Amino acid sequence: MKLNPVLRCISVFSLFILLGCAAGKEKSNHALFKNRNEEQKYINAYNSSLTLWPVPYTEKDIPTSFGTAHVIVSGPANAEPLVLLHGMDATSTMWYPNIKDYSKNYRVYAIDYIMEVGKSTLKENKNLNHDEIVQWYEEIFNALKLNNINLVGTSRGGWLSTLYTINHKERIKKLVLLAPVQTFKMISMDSDLINAANFKIAPSKKRLKKLIDNFSLYPEKVDSKLKNQMYLGNKYSRTKLDLLSMTPFNDDEFKSLDLPVLVLVGDHDILNSIEIVKIAGDKIPEAQGAVVESAGHFLTIDRTEDVDKRVLEFLSEKN
Numbered sequence: 001m002k003l004n005p006v007l008r009c010i011s012v013f014s015l016f017i018l019l020g021c022a023a024g025k026e027k028s029n030h031a032l033f034k035n036r037n038e039e040q041k042y043i044n045a046y047n048s049s050l051t052l053w054p055v056p057y058t059e060k061d062i063p064t065s066f067g068t069a070h071v072i073v074s075g076p077a078n079a080e081p082l083v084l085l086h087g088m089d090a091t092s093t094m095w096y097p098n099i100k101d102y103s104k105n106y107r108v109y110a111i112d113y114i115m116e117v118g119k120s121t122l123k124e125n126k127n128l129n130h131d132e133i134v135q136w137y138e139e140i141f142n143a144l145k146l147n148n149i150n151l152v153g154t155s156r157g158g159w160l161s162t163l164y165t166i167n168h169k170e171r172i173k174k175l176v177l178l179a180p181v182q183t184f185k186m187i188s189m190d191s192d193l194i195n196a197a198n199f200k201i202a203p204s205k206k207r208l209k210k211l212i213d214n215f216s217l218y219p220e221k222v223d224s225k226l227k228n229q230m231y232l233g234n235k236y237s238r239t240k241l242d243l244l245s246m247t248p249f250n251d252d253e254f255k256s257l258d259l260p261v262l263v264l265v266g267d268h269d270i271l272n273s274i275e276i277v278k279i280a281g282d283k284i285p286e287a288q289g290a291v292v293e294s295a296g297h298f299l300t301i302d303r304t305e306d307v308d309k310r311v312l313e314f315l316s317e318k319n
Contacts, residue, residue, distance in 0.1 A: 031067075031125040031238075032117050038236035042117060045229040049093035052223055054100045059119070064139040066128060070119035071140070072110040075103035080173075081146045082106035082315070087155030087179075088243070089200075089230050091118040094154075096223070098300055101308040106150065106315075111140060113160070117233040125238070127245070133160065134167045147171055150315050154178035154300055155271070159246050166253050175261045176311055177280075179269055179297050182246040184276040184283075203234035216298040217268050254283035261287040262314040264307060266295030288314070 033039035055074050062069040072092050082102055086094050092110035102108050112118030151172050153161030158180025165172045181187055199207040208231050212219045263280040265272045277289035295302040
């Protein structure tokens with residue numbers, strides 16, 4: 001049967017709409033997103049946060065055994081390497097307040113964690129064990145030909161930095177731990193933290209606001225672009241709750257860290273007790289630390305100038 005021209009046009013248009021809808025729901029290449037449409041919305045938000053980056057940068061995608069590692073690179077090409085590992089739900093874009101200071105005299109590599117949303121892409125939808133996480137970073141550093149690294153990690157990134165350094169001390173020059181969770185003591189599940197955790201379970205902009213209000217003494221300093229990125233990352237992703245597999249390191253592991261280590265914690269950090277500074281001093285041979293006044297868990301944003309100054313002075317000290 002022949003369709004008249006009007007019906008033919010309607011049929012073609014309908015097919016176009018159906019194909020368009022199907023394409024929008026096409027499976028994502030990233031194991032943590034449900035489909036490419038939602039992944040692209042998140043990537044747009046990520047790129048919007050990157051407009052806050054105040055210095056020139058390049059983005060590198062590095063193939064690894066577990067997926068692609070995404071690295072944002074800034075600073076003089078031949079300068080000493082400084083690697084940044086971000087906190088949970090933040091990605092490397094969270095370093096926008098600090099990168100100008102860090103990249104003046106260092107070649108800075110900010111790496112997106114592979115087991116949560118960002119531009120690093122996990123090949124398979126599975127949790128990597130601790131040995132695999134260490135291997136993942138090792139493959140990245142090999143590809144970038146990095147040695148004598150100044151390694152800086154905040155929050156969950158502090159735990160990851162400690163894990164890697166315990167296994168590969170030969171590659172790390174100095175270690176900086178900023179509000180490192182689950183590293184020296186278990187997180188205390190108080191009411192503020194439980195309220196904040198609700199955002200992970202059922203993301204909403206209202207719950208995100210509550211989380212930021214609890215984690216930062218100056219929530220107005222957290223840029224709206226980063227907030228939107230955090231919101232969409234949780235809304236659209238199947239982020240892995242690997243925090244449960246992170247437990248404090250033991251005395252022998254701390255004792256093995258025979259390199260300079262700096263530990264900073266905010267005096268209003270709801271995830272960390274200020275006691276961790278003393279614990280670090282007692283257990284790590286060359287540790288030094290300080291409590292940053294008027295700072296919550298987001299101390300790199302709450303007290304950017306103070307934290308950057310302390311970090312850079314520590315890195316510049318002669319061993």
